[in-house]
Amino acid sequence: MSRSKISLIVSAVMLLYITFNLSNWRQRNMLYWDCGNYYMYLPAVFIYHDLADLKFYPKIVETYYLNNGQKDFNLYPQPTGHTVNKYAVGTSFFELPFFLLAHGYCLLANDKEMPPDGYSTPYMVMVVFSILFWVMAGLYVLRKFLLRYFSDTATALTLLLLMFATNLYFYTVFNIGMSHPFSFTLFCFLLYHTERLYATGHTRYIIYTAAILGMVLITRPTNIVVALIPIFWPYGQTRTIPQRLQFLAQKKWALLTGAILFLLIAMIQFGYFRYTAGKWFHFSYEKEHFEFLQPHIIKGLFSYQKGWYVYTPIAFIATLGLLPLARQHRQLSLLVLSFLAFTVYIVFSWCVWSYGGSFGSRAMIESLAIMAIPLAAFIQWIFTRPVPLRIITLVIFACCITLNAFQSYQLVNNYTVWDHTNKAFYWYSFGRLDVTEEDKQRLLDER
Template identity: 30%
Template sequence: MRRFPDACLAFIALVYLLFVINVKFGKDRWKDIIAYDGKGYYAYLPALWIYHDLQFNFYPAIEAKYYTAAGYFDYREKVGDVRLNKFSVGTAVMMAPFFLAGDLFAHASGAAIDGWSFPYQAAISIAGIFYALLGLGLLRRTFTVSGVPDLPSGLILLSLAFGTHLFYYALNEPSMSHVYSFAAIAAWIYIGQQYARSPDRSRMLQLAFLLGLLIVIRPVNGMVLFSLPFIAGRNGWHNILSSLISRPWRLVSYGSIVLGWMLFQVLLNYAQSGSLILYTYGEQRLDLLHPHLFDFLLSYRKGLFIYTPWCLLAVLVSFVLFRDDPWRAISGIGFLVLVIWVLSSWSLWWYGGSFSSRPMVDYLPFFALLLGVAWSALRKNRIVRIGLPAVLFLVVFVNQVQTYQYRYNIIHWDSMDREHYFRVFLRVDQLGQKTNPNADLLENR
């Protein structure tokens, strides 16, 4: 079984690549690889490399050339007298090597050097696959360090890759920030575990680098700092605190790395607008006193546990840790409560047109680690050995059906309710039909 997790990763890579080649690269379907919010995350790269224009004046021509009215999205926000990119730069940083490869291929192939022709969009599609696999690979290493047996490790990786909304956002909307946060958070967990075992300076510098990067991908990602007690475990957390208390001056150098990333974003804001500190989300706000917890988790509109039941399964199984490893249970579940509380406190708690609760893609590595540690504690239980893989298979089936339905607008991107959800729930007999059972949502909303 030692090679089973690696074989699972190879299988995931093959299926992901075949999916993208078959579904996204055919005909003109590649034109929506960079889409919606992803246009803004990506736009820094052509703005700096091709157009030398941080006012994004090239936007209208690109929109007219590559997108239909249905795909229209203006990522520029008016702040005062200027329009600027409302999104943070971290996603573009992670896309940059793939963008440069796409630019090189565009020059060599004679494609348009405009940042949106096929070589550029294909490069971002490959980036989505790469970072999904990087995150999964780092989780595989994390499972090994955590003592998760190879069979559960491989099955968790397979179910995470095919049974959650990671599948959709890595392959269908790879220009969104989520798969990049997913990979960076998986790296944060892996290096955090290493640091907890041996708190040396190099690993702490790596954690500081990752924390800064995560913040400029999505500022709310700074919450990962509160995950260290869970990642480290009781003894590891003691090691971390002892190291920091004995050398408190090192926090200055670590903090300077994080601040360096934040300064990078501030300088970009200044180059766009002449102002250092900007708020680019208009009337949208974070209201921590009024979270939409039920809607965020269980609504038919976007509920995480409705559309990604893999997360519910991970949480339920992890409750066994209250008996076997209460530190991990309290710190792990407590951290996820914090994440859900904060993300559900956003005024636009459904996060626009999206599948499931899309910001939770970023935090799937924490669910996976909880599931892996809990499964290890239950590995001698015969019912778990047989039943849990069967439930994971069922969860993958549900996710694949719902992902297909979302791709073809059977599950509406914004307006689902109980009636429309159960009208199509697991109705595989409808998947080949030309008529949409929920067509009324497309007509009326």
């Protein structure tokens, strides 16, 4: 069995073991705050038949004490008399098959301890399985993509590092139900189908790619910047503009079909806005905005509060991997660099650039699928270097995994804070499991 297959098996076994040895789903510490709003569409449609007003939700909050009792968290009344859920609908589609399984089980069980209300324990367990399934599906497809450019060893290490040395791990096993891991999987699927499109020329991949981009849009709209990948993919027989135009002209019916499919998927979100807010295009983040003229890029990358490179140092190594990638696949490195630049600019132009209570820069999780390319290039290059350098690099990788696991544990157990960390508190709490509330208050006041 290849090393990359073993890495997938190891990842799946570890994720299952870690997740079901946690207390989140047993103590009903799920389906709250953002996660609960992403999920809310499912019980609203299939159980309560109340997508427009969400009148069922206050009772659910009271029964399960979600959101610390806040019954209208990010639910905005509209002039139409209806209520808009701030969060996009896409995440609920990933959870839908598992939700239906849980709902069927609760109906058949007829157990007062497991009412078919959309929020009892079976529903929470199925949300756990949904994210484990889709993350592993993403890694599986990413493996198939990476093996077309890199060695099996480089691919295996890349998959393990993405899963356990980044905050993808935290949002897969601890903070379950956010949109980012599902978006990560969409990015993985997009990479694979883009490569297949230009390698084979088969029209079905145009349709698949369009459908994936539609799901990207309704899962996290700002991620549509990933459309740069299929539009400017530098491989196949379409490297020049005339060649690409000729290729696309030959696929006009597939392009038309793909465009229609993309719009149909997008209409799910737009239709929801029309139904609730009375207009097709509605900005549901009513109290937030972009600051494109004053982006927070330095803070977003290097801040002790949420810096991407600070809390996910393997992302910095992946960025360095653009150099060996440029030697191996120059045009691909330029595409990845362009994608990274656009993404960093958009993500950190958001007014709440830290994205609230979170571990590291959660808005960059999906981009890890694209950054897998330079990371694999870096690993492949390092394995051509002298043995001492290889050993040092592997030690650094192990430290990145250890740091990520430890800091995830710290955050879940309140040994650190979800937001507003500063330099003094970061280094005081570094490696410690005895941080008190008094320590937090004293050090976080130092600005």
